[in-house]
Amino acid sequence: MKIGIGYDVHALASNRKLIIGGVQIPYEMGLYGHSDADVLVHAVMDSLLGAMGQGDIGKMFPDTDDKYKDADSRELLRQIVKYMKNSGFKLCNLDAVIIAQKPKMSLFIEEMRKNLACDMETEVSNINIKATTTEKLGFEGRGEGIAAQAVCLLENKEKH
């Protein structure tokens, strides 16, 4: 078994879409980044790479590469899942938290779980996603950005 942790932050900006867990959330601002800035999917990818001892997404998908400009983060996740399967790893479960003062995430959590389960080729019951405010404290609380954390457990199919 291998455990991995992922953490990511993106700034909120005008004239950007707010895409979290592959869901486009109606809001007056969106997340700024080189890709679609899907902070949750980025944290999930980093947790998978961490569990496999493969560094992080910046190493695998550099933000200096035009290939990833406005990239769909779910497509990047599917590439990591393909690598994971080819390396003999299978996801046991994933737990994640979105840290955002606004907007309310609860209406969109089930769709996010389905998106991640589909991309990670696992059951929805293996994916848990939570959301919390920071009670108006810090950069998330001031509405300057949104953060996400993820922890995953991988099973190595060859070694039990």
Ligand SMILES: Nc1ccn([C@@H]2O[C@H](COP(=O)(O)O)[C@@H](O)[C@H]2O)c(=O)n1
């Ligand atoms: N952006 C958010 C933040 C929180 N929630 C939900 O509200 C609950 C209470 O949040 P607290 O920060 O006050 O603990 C939380 O458990 C989430 O269910 C949300 O949907 N979107």
Ligand SMILES: C[C@@]1(CO)OP(=O)(O)OP(=O)(O)OC[C@H]1O
């Ligand atoms: C995903 C990548 C690549 O487009 O760009 P960003 O959207 O800026 O995201 P970040 O979380 O900074 O991480 C890695 C990047 O290489």
